[in-house]
Amino acid sequence: MPRVTDPAAPRIALVGATGVVGTTLLQLIEERGFRYRDLHLVASARSAGREVAVEGRSYQVQDLDGFDFSGIDVAFFSAGARVSTTFVPKAVAQGALVIDNTSAFRMDPDTPLVVPQVNAHELDTRPASGIIANPNCSTIPLVRLLKPVQERWGIRQAVVSTYQAASGAGYSGIEELRAGARAVLDDPDSTGVTGTFSPSLAFDLIPRIDRLLEDGFTFEEQKMLQESRKILALPHLDVTTTCVRVPVVNSHSEAAWIECHNPVDRTELVQLLAQQQEVTVHDLTTPGAFPTPRTAGDPNHVHVGRVRVAAHNPRGFWMWIVADNVRIGAALNALQIAEALTERGVL
Amino acid sequence: MPRVTDPAAPRIALVGATGVVGTTLLQLIEERGFRYRDLHLVASARSAGREVAVEGRSYQVQDLDGFDFSGIDVAFFSAGARVSTTFVPKAVAQGALVIDNTSAFRMDPDTPLVVPQVNAHELDTRPASGIIANPNCSTIPLVRLLKPVQERWGIRQAVVSTYQAASGAGYSGIEELRAGARAVLDDPDSTGVTGTFSPSLAFDLIPRIDRLLEDGFTFEEQKMLQESRKILALPHLDVTTTCVRVPVVNSHSEAAWIECHNPVDRTELVQLLAQQQEVTVHDLTTPGAFPTPRTAGDPNHVHVGRVRVAAHNPRGFWMWIVADNVRIGAALNALQIAEALTERGVL
Structure with missing residues (x-):
């Protein structure tokens, strides 16, 4: 797999690498043959230390708290708005260009909000904030x-x-829907399972x-x-x-x-x-x-x-x-932003 | 239960008595104490002969094909538009006032389409067609x-x-949703169960x-x-x-x-x-x-x-x-039409 360590390609970090968007981003990197010089998988302390295989290599998930973004060309963030609010400025200060999947910087006037099929021209130059925001999934x-x-x-x-869909709330949303549906099938009067959603999403609709x-x-x-x-x-x-x-x-x-x-x-x-x-x-x-x-x-x-x-x-x-x-609404759009940046020589 | 055979009350027939709307109509008749002189449960040959308990009495479901509406004051139809198209004119000809839950006569200019909370005034007189239509559930x-x-x-x-909801397609819709959901929970790649719905409604949406x-x-x-x-x-x-x-x-x-x-x-x-x-x-x-x-x-x-x-x-x-x-969108509205007709002395 020669593309794994392409010396002309960017060094990338994925923050939120073990979540549903991060996992899909890794799949898409493989599927689309996105080139990188090296790859860092980063997550919260809860997931740090886990081994994740990408294109036949095993990577150990690193703890975001101690992670140094120096030497990273592009960092994808998909670990929620709170994590981005805290750590994106640090990554930018350390020199990384950030593609942020969360709502944290979308409305910042110095941060372009990009759907490559719509406004790729905003990727012609490196943004003033050092951040490109990925829009909301809908x-x-x-x-x-x-x-x-x-x-x-x-x-x-x-x-x-x-x-x-439930996947908009991550793996916990998917699992909770499945567990709730089982509970309601077994007992139609069950209130299902709540936590990520309230009330339970099983056989129900939540208009908020x-x-x-x-x-x-x-x-x-x-x-x-x-x-x-x-x-x-x-x-x-x-x-x-x-x-x-x-x-x-x-x-x-x-x-x-x-x-x-x-x-x-x-x-x-x-x-x-x-x-x-x-x-x-x-x-x-x-x-x-x-x-x-x-x-x-x-x-x-x-x-x-x-x-x-x-x-x-x-x-x-x-x-x-x-x-x-998860793809169109998050991981694929983020990767297509990175692809467009690469084509333009910004990355 | 003195109200069961109130000699001043109407003689009623329920066509589609074993379906989800018919069953709910029987529950509502009990819950709301709707008075009747006698009650006839009618359905297709497939359900005829079944025994159904209403207010402590057992009724045998009669076959619609041979049912005589003479002597029936009000007949509720909720067995689908095709059944209504064929049998409502017969019931009217035999003297019954029909409250029809289907789409068969809703747009007929001689048939009032009534939601009692909105246009009960249309129930002041017996309609020219002998039919009062119950609107669509949504x-x-x-x-x-x-x-x-x-x-x-x-x-x-x-x-x-x-x-x-699935119940808009009757008991078969409800059962198919449940069976399909079990199939998909057991195997996420399962196509679910189809028949009433296509594709399967389990964990999916059908925009038609x-x-x-x-x-x-x-x-x-x-x-x-x-x-x-x-x-x-x-x-x-x-x-x-x-x-x-x-x-x-x-x-x-x-x-x-x-x-x-x-x-x-x-x-x-x-x-x-x-x-x-x-x-x-x-x-x-x-x-x-x-x-x-x-x-x-x-x-x-x-x-x-x-x-x-x-x-x-x-x-x-x-x-x-x-x-x-099933209630607001069908059975309850139909019964409230009958209640309004009774109040006005039309029934």
Whole structure:
């Protein structure tokens, strides 16, 4: 495996290497042949010392508390916003360029918020803050589809309801959903299992993700508005959402109603969406066909179906979006940022 | 139990008596002390002959094919649209007033479509067709909340995404969800169990309910538009929906974005919703509190939470609605129609 220690490639560190996003990032590094000179796996003291195999080599997970980022070219952070708030400034001070998966720096004006298929031009130079932020998992697939619609028809507003999977809360979310589902199947009156989620997600829906803000929206819902505006560079874009956790293991879905300034032609819309990079439109040839979290197919694509224009309002249309939240919504987007930086010679 | 054979009360027949709606209707008749002179349980040949206990008496289920509706005052139909299409005209011809739970006659101009909390005045006289239609399960809770909003602020449009439970597809839907979930828990790569749903609903979402129409909407989505207009007597009301089946056993949920003609005050809105008959607003005192299908509480109430007005658009607000689709969305509404008819002396 010659690519493992490419002397021209960056030295990388993964913080949160044992979590669901970190683990997937390692898989994607292998799958996509992302080159590196050396690789450091970093995590909290709880996971430090664990051995993790990557491309046939074994790496010992290092403790974040004592980790020195000097000599690291790029550090991926996916260990939660609190960890990033504390350790990203240290990594930057020690010279690393940080690709941060958390919400900690997304709205910082000196930090670009990037979806490579949408605003890769922001990666042309090293950012002032030393940080590139990876957007929220539900925001990424949405903006990838909003961008061509905005350019073609202009968006008056987007009204989006999400159907978000347990994996958005990490391995503990997945395990809790499974354990809760077993408990409820064994006893229909069981309250399931709580901890990561409350109430239990088993056979239930939780219409609140992340903390509640003063205006009654959740932080998750606010992120979708603010981040969409920043990524698309449309400071007045009107995106309003309800974010709901559903008893699905992996892949977020969204029912998106988009109202444009001009009437939309369905055939043209479907063709436009299908032309986007790494997007599969399920009803391109069979109107009404749809992706689902478990059956959508290629986890590295954004999947779209049920594209339809309202008869009573030809400026409005619906689409049903499914995207692997761990890949598209986190690890893959982060790696694609690194790939774009490498192509541009910034890394 | 003196009420069982009240000589002043109607003679009733339940068609589809062994299904999930029929069974719940029998429970509600007991719970609410609905009076009847005599009771006939009717079903397809497959269920005929079964013994069902109601208020301590045993009834033998009769075969619909040979059933004579002469002498029946009111017949409840909840055995699917095909059965209603064939047998409701026969029941009407034999003199019964029919309360039909299916979509078969809802849009018939001679048939009132009634949610007693909204348009009970349509029950003042016996309808020309001899039929009163019970609306779609997702439409009922929605229109109960839209009515006061329309009267106070005027509705420009409602954009609704549904999260509909397996019980909307009857006992077979519930059993299939449970069996599929067991299969997937035992083997995460299992495709689950299909038949009622396709793909399997276990840990998945199915963004298509009922058949697909030419315009790309499903019949379920069309029902929510057309029925809302008819019930509210607002022929131009703009309601657009995406209807999604979710892996929940019972109770439908809806994320509803309502845009009004005038700015909405959250405090006044919450108070207005809380004043509605049999509605519980979960965030009346704790903003952000929410109902869920498994934890909402009183199954005979419509539950609302997450009521919030958008800062960037004070004419628009969201609400999260949970209602027992078998009770609120079918059996209870049907029985409340019968109760209203009795109060008015029409029955």
